[in-house]
Amino acid sequence: MPQDKNRQYLEFEKPIKDLFEEIEVQLHNAQKNPKIDYSVTINQLQQSVLQKRTEITQNLTPWQRVQLSRHPDRPYTLKYIDKVFTDFVELYGDRNVKDDKAMVGGFASLDGKTVMVVGHQKGINTKMRQYRNFGMANPEGYRKALRLFRLAEKFNKPIVTFIDTPGAYPGMEAEERGQGEAIARNIYEMMRLKVPVICVIIGEGASGGALGIGVGDRVFMMENSWYTVISPENCSSILWRSWDQKEKAAEQLKLTAGYMHEFGLIDGIVPEPAGGAHWDYQESANNLKPFLKNTIEYLETLDPETRIQQRIEKFNKMGFWDETKS
Amino acid sequence: MRHEEDFEANLAGEDGKSEETKNSWFKRIKKGILTSTAEKKETPEGLWSKCPECGYICTVNDLREQLFVCPKCNYHHRIGSSEYFEILFDDSQYEVLFEEIRAKDFLGFTDLKSYQKRLEETWKKTDITDSIRVGKGKVKGEDLVVACMDFEFIGGSLGSVMGERIARAVDLSIQIKAPLMIICKSGGARMMESAFSLMQLAKVSGKLSQLSDAKIPYISFLTDPSFGGISASFGMLGDLNIAEPGALIGFAGPRVIKETIKKDLPEGFQRSEFLLEHGFLDFIVQRKELKDKLATVFSLFKN
Numbered sequence: 001m002p003q004d005k006n007r008q009y010l011e012f013e014k015p016i017k018d019l020f021e022e023i024e025v026q027l028h029n030a031q032k033n034p035k036i037d038y039s040v041t042i043n044q045l046q047q048s049v050l051q052k053r054t055e056i057t058q059n060l061t062p063w064q065r066v067q068l069s070r071h072p073d074r075p076y077t078l079k080y081i082d083k084v085f086t087d088f089v090e091l092y093g094d095r096n097v098k099d100d101k102a103m104v105g106g107f108a109s110l111d112g113k114t115v116m117v118v119g120h121q122k123g124i125n126t127k128m129r130q131y132r133n134f135g136m137a138n139p140e141g142y143r144k145a146l147r148l149f150r151l152a153e154k155f156n157k158p159i160v161t162f163i164d165t166p167g168a169y170p171g172m173e174a175e176e177r178g179q180g181e182a183i184a185r186n187i188y189e190m191m192r193l194k195v196p197v198i199c200v201i202i203g204e205g206a207s208g209g210a211l212g213i214g215v216g217d218r219v220f221m222m223e224n225s226w227y228t229v230i231s232p233e234n235c236s237s238i239l240w241r242s243w244d245q246k247e248k249a250a251e252q253l254k255l256t257a258g259y260m261h262e263f264g265l266i267d268g269i270v271p272e273p274a275g276g277a278h279w280d281y282q283e284s285a286n287n288l289k290p291f292l293k294n295t296i297e298y299l300e301t302l303d304p305e306t307r308i309q310q311r312i313e314k315f316n317k318m319g320f321w322d323e324t325k326s
Numbered sequence: 327m328r329h330e331e332d333f334e335a336n337l338a339g340e341d342g343k344s345e346e347t348k349n350s351w352f353k354r355i356k357k358g359i360l361t362s363t364a365e366k367k368e369t370p371e372g373l374w375s376k377c378p379e380c381g382y383i384c385t386v387n388d389l390r391e392q393l394f395v396c397p398k399c400n401y402h403h404r405i406g407s408s409e410y411f412e413i414l415f416d417d418s419q420y421e422v423l424f425e426e427i428r429a430k431d432f433l434g435f436t437d438l439k440s441y442q443k444r445l446e447e448t449w450k451k452t453d454i455t456d457s458i459r460v461g462k463g464k465v466k467g468e469d470l471v472v473a474c475m476d477f478e479f480i481g482g483s484l485g486s487v488m489g490e491r492i493a494r495a496v497d498l499s500i501q502i503k504a505p506l507m508i509i510c511k512s513g514g515a516r517m518m519e520s521a522f523s524l525m526q527l528a529k530v531s532g533k534l535s536q537l538s539d540a541k542i543p544y545i546s547f548l549t550d551p552s553f554g555g556i557s558a559s560f561g562m563l564g565d566l567n568i569a570e571p572g573a574l575i576g577f578a579g580p581r582v583i584k585e586t587i588k589k590d591l592p593e594g595f596q597r598s599e600f601l602l603e604h605g606f607l608d609f610i611v612q613r614k615e616l617k618d619k620l621a622t623v624f625s626l627f628k629n
Contacts, residue, residue: 168558168577168578169586170577170578170582170583170586171578171583171586171587172583172587172589172591172595174577174578175576175577175578175583175595175596176604177604178562178604178605178606179557179558179576179577179578180556180557180558180561180562180576180577181557181562181606183558183559183577184527184531184557184558184559184560184561184562184563185562185563187527187528187531187558187559188531188534188535188559188563191528191531191532191535192535207515207524207555208524208527208554208555208558208559208577210524211524211525211527211528211558212558214528215528215531227521228520228521228524229515229517229519229520229521229523229524229555230515230517234582235517238334238337238338238517239337239338239437239438239517239518240437240438241338241438245437248437249437252433252435252436252437252520253435253517253520253521254433254520254521255520255521260521263521263522265521265522265525311532312532312533312535312536315525315528315529315531315532316493316529316532316533318486318489318522318525318526318528318529319485319486319487319489319490319522319525319526319529320430320432320486320519320522321427321428321429321430321486321487321490322427322428322429322430323426323427323428324426324428325426
């Protein structure tokens with residue numbers, strides 16, 4: 001978690017910023033007048049911060065939740081890996097074209113049990129955001145992920161994926177190297193992996209770029225993440241023919257964890273700290289960890305064929321239609 | 327470079343700036359110019375068509391004789407499922423299946439119009455029931471299951487109905503031990519079905535995996551245009567991936583790529599020939615040779 005001073009605030013987080021500024025003032029006063037006891041005031045203010053954090057997340061519009069999922073202080077894949085696992089050994093490259101910095105992965109230990117962790121990675125500052133291509137993977141990224149899935153399968157290690165992408169990269173070289181094929185291959189092969197696969201949407205889950213590492217026995221969403229077929233901005237530009245309807249698009253797409261769970265498209269929601277995951281990285285990780293451990297433990301009681309069968313069945317049930325026998 | 331096409335508009339359920347509307351100074355046949363064979367007999371004599379590629383003008387009936395391929399420049403006009411079924415199946419005999427599966431507006435999605443209204447308007451405008459039709463028939467005496475998209479139905483968009491009809495087509499293929507071919511022609515996902523449309527990629531991939539285990543050949547036939555979720559799933563998962571000449575095929579649409587890289591795209595980018603050169607297609611097939619070539623391929627698989 002960033003130091004209070006280095007925090008970044010979204011517009012609707014402004015009241016919290018004001019409270020922190022007030023705390024600063026009081027701390028300053030306390031320093032100046034050591035004889036006066038400011039601790040009660042400061043304590044109260046800190047309580048108000050917590051209260052505000054809770055309040056804010058209780059009344060978020062879908063668009064605000066999208067904004068929260070993109071919060072510049074939000075924990076990304078490597079942060080979760082750091083806080084949930086130990087002994088992470090990062091593995092690079094797709095053995096083909098290059099190493100995609102928007103996709104990271106490697107073996108790690110989950111309380112002594114080896115798992116393969118793969119996820120989209122966004123940058124934590126301006127320079128790193130470019131380096132990570134804003135979490136938009138190229139075909140190499142998806143092929144690197146598949147290589148690591150295969151490695152996990154060979155040594156019978158469960159797989160955990162972290163999804164956080166505004167979409168697969170829509171570039172010229174990406175098309176030349178088969179962005180569509182790379183994602184298609186992953187979706188298909190993930191469906192057939194013999195080891196347990198758990199996917200967690202930790203931030204943005206946009207379209208094929210997300211699903212390309214998103215086919216699992218269980219799919220969870222962090223409370224303030226979103227998952228759907230297109231970003232609200234792009235949806236607005238195509239369906240409303242304007243970039244200005246992103247709030248409406250976010251609403252209509254019903255892309256929040258709550259809706260996704262209600263629709264049966266995901267298997268569970270991981271609660272975030274009051275105000276969002278960026279307020280406490282360790283707490284976020286602690287919330288997630290039991291989901292991973294318990295699920296892996298359960299999935300390992302099934303034999304691979306049953307798991308694959310159930311995985312196919314689970315996705316096969318998704319969809320809505322009318323059926324009238326004529 | 328060929329006309330800039332805006333198939334995103336078709337995904338939004340509008341007519342877009344495709345060749346049909348561009349040619350609107352020619353009289354447009356009701357229900358879309360080249361799609362519905364149900365209209366065939368009613369096609370008035372002397373209705374003309376202009377090739378969007380070379381400008382060659384001929385009657386629609388003449389063009390139909392040519393399987394809607396421009397006799398001058400070989401431009402493959404967009405056609406619908408009925409035309410493909412007629413081209414492929416012996417004596418134009420085939421059975422259309424799973425038509426009882428119909429779209430519904432489960433999410434209550436409303437953009438400029440409600441999805442429900444868009445569906446009803448589209449059903450009124452055309453005699454096809456959704457963006458894919460499944461036909462079963464014989465090609466040179468051998469059974470084949472074909473799932474063919476219709477671009478005129480909300481841009482051939484991929485929604486729950488397409489997913490379910492393909493899933494049943496797979497089951498049918500396994501049951502009768504006949505190869506499956508999907509003819510792709512789509513702008514991408516049906517956004518009005520939100521995450522449900524995305525999940526169809528996984529759903530169909532799961533079914534194709536069952537088809538694969540049954541050792542039944544699956545051919546993905548990509549036609550103009552095949553984009554988004556189509557190429558990011560079953561469109562690229564054929565035992566053979568084949569395409570019509572000049573078809574625009576890709577993951578991201580040309581507009582999005584242009585906006586990302588802030589440069590014009592090179593001539594021929596994302597065309598079938600480009601995909602072949604980059605190793606993503608097994609071959610390109612002329613529409614007139616499609617049936618023969620398929621029959622050969624299937625016999626090679628079989629014998």
